[in-house]
Amino acid sequence: GAAVRPGSQLGELELRGISRAYGAHTALHPLDLTIRGGEFVALLGPSGCGKTTALNSLAGLLPLTAGEIVLDGRRIDTLPPEKRGFGMVFQNYALFPHLTVRANVAFGLKMRGVGKAETVRRVDAVLALVHLTEQAHKHPGQLSGGQQQRVAIARAIVMEPPLVLMDEPLSNLDAALRLEMRSEIRRIHQEFGLTTLYVTHDQEEALSLADRLVVLHEGRVSQIGTPADLYENPANTHVAAFMGYRNLLPLTVTGADARGATASGRGLTVRGAGSGAGKLTPGQSVMVAVRPEDLRIAETDEQALGEAVAEVVEYHGRVLHVEAVTREGDRLHLTSSGQVRPGDVLSVAVDTERALFFPQAAVPDPA
Ligand code: ATP
Incomplete structure (x- = not known):
């Protein structure tokens, strides 16, 4: 069950026919998708299928060719990236090397002008959530890859964004750590109840994390469904191949x-x-x-x-x-x-x- 934070938005995201072309090449054909508040949706597909294009268009880093993005009933595709308020966790998590873990996580709150006492309270809560309280005084260079990844997640969720976008956040980690972080992400999602859109080419990752999967093939939706739907009844051979x-x-x-x-x-x-x-x-x-x-x-x-x-x-x-x-x-x-x-x-x-x-x-x- 998703815990809805008091005073916060639900984070229901509606994509209405969003598409993106690079010149004559359509990288993303019109995509319709509603992500419910608190839902964890994985965007899954092989390299070049349009996952990053979709995510970057959502984030506002790339203009749409057509379509509308609606967050909690409000159209946001005309807003610049920083006004959309999404949390982002990417594979290159780019922490500030000269700042401590605590300062890295507090950075966004400081920029937003959040007061000192509230900042301390929120940073402490989020550090505890990602099990980094003990590491709060360290610098990123003194942390393992998985710990750094958790700092990146903490930095995103401390802002209490309506929606978190994750782009292959585990791809730089070794196999054992990837498995550990996978359950961490699931746990954090369950405890915090954040609406999450997670991009990956790894079907195991998608199946184990997501409430629903969107399988893309050459810029088009192949199938949308729960892990069990896709596993038991793949709609076509592309999905079947992906599902093992x-x-x-x-x-x-x-x-x-x-x-x-x-x-x-x-x-x-x-x-x-x-x-x-x-x-x-x-x-x-x-x-x-x-x-x-x-x-x-x-x-x-x-x-x-x-x-x-x-x-x-x-x-x-x-x-x-x-x-x-x-x-x-x-x-x-x-x-x-x-x-x-x-x-x-x-x-x-x-x-x-x-x-x-x-x-x-x-x-x-x-x-
Ligand atoms: P990967 O997993 O390798 O990152 P992806 O699924 O994220 O792949 P995209 O990066 O969204 O795929 O690319 C989708 C398609 O759009 C590809 O065919 C790619 O070659 C093309 N493409 C991406 N960026 C550009 C660009 N700036 N100019 C032209 N074509 C592009």
Whole structure:
């Protein structure tokens, strides 16, 4: 639950058809999105999909080509960046090196002319929230990367902004610290209840942090939904690929009825009953999407998808992650609870309930 701070705004943000072009190139096609007060929304997509363009347009660092931005019922896209009042946490957090942690966090309040007693009170509260009370007297150079990142977050939220924009704030941190900061950000968000828009290309980060995800592909929204929506029912192959469906097999439908569909090609046959399977017709081209954990070594009496030779075998605790190559040269990603060695010929089966079918015609490729 989001805690609404007394006297503060809700931070409900409405994007009405905002778009941005660089000359003839449209980097962001008209985007409509409402972010509720206290909500955590992640903007997710691969490099070049328009995430930074969207965020910078919101922040006012980049003019819009079209559209309106409305914050708590008030239009703000005509205001300069500093008047929009957003908190910002970017990957280069640019702390003042000559100031202490406390002074870094207090800086914005001082600029705004907030009184000394109130500044001390607010800075203390925020430092405690990000677990930096003990480090308050230090300079940024004496802090770890994660601590510096927390100073950057503290500096943004001490202003009690209606909305915080975060642009890949964890990308400069090593893997362990990234995980730690991820739960820190989630915790801080829950305790403070700030409306947050978080840009990332890392789907795990987005899935674990956000209430809702907006997946962008080449400047257009591919899908908007909760982590579970996107994970269970990706709208297209772009979203599926992002959500961990590492097996995308171009096949042709050979049979379809109310119980599911069969598709084959490239030496493989998939019988599937997952979403979309009921609406297919024989002869249609489909992309079949399967997660590694739904692809496994076939039981002896089971209908196999096909055969493949194990090439890379990785140990992941209870299961092995296996990359295997079919006779046609397609690469399959699967899991195995039994022993597999590189070079083994595997008979591969798919969990039929979980194979998704995407008709090719329904995947427009503007390129
Ligand atoms: P990344 O994760 O790599 O930062 P991104 O999703 O943030 O990528 P953007 O930086 O928003 O993507 O870029 C979107 C598209 O707009 C890209 O095709 C990019 O080449 C183009 N683009 C970005 N900035 C400019 C610019 N100043 N002039 C021309 N084209 C630009």
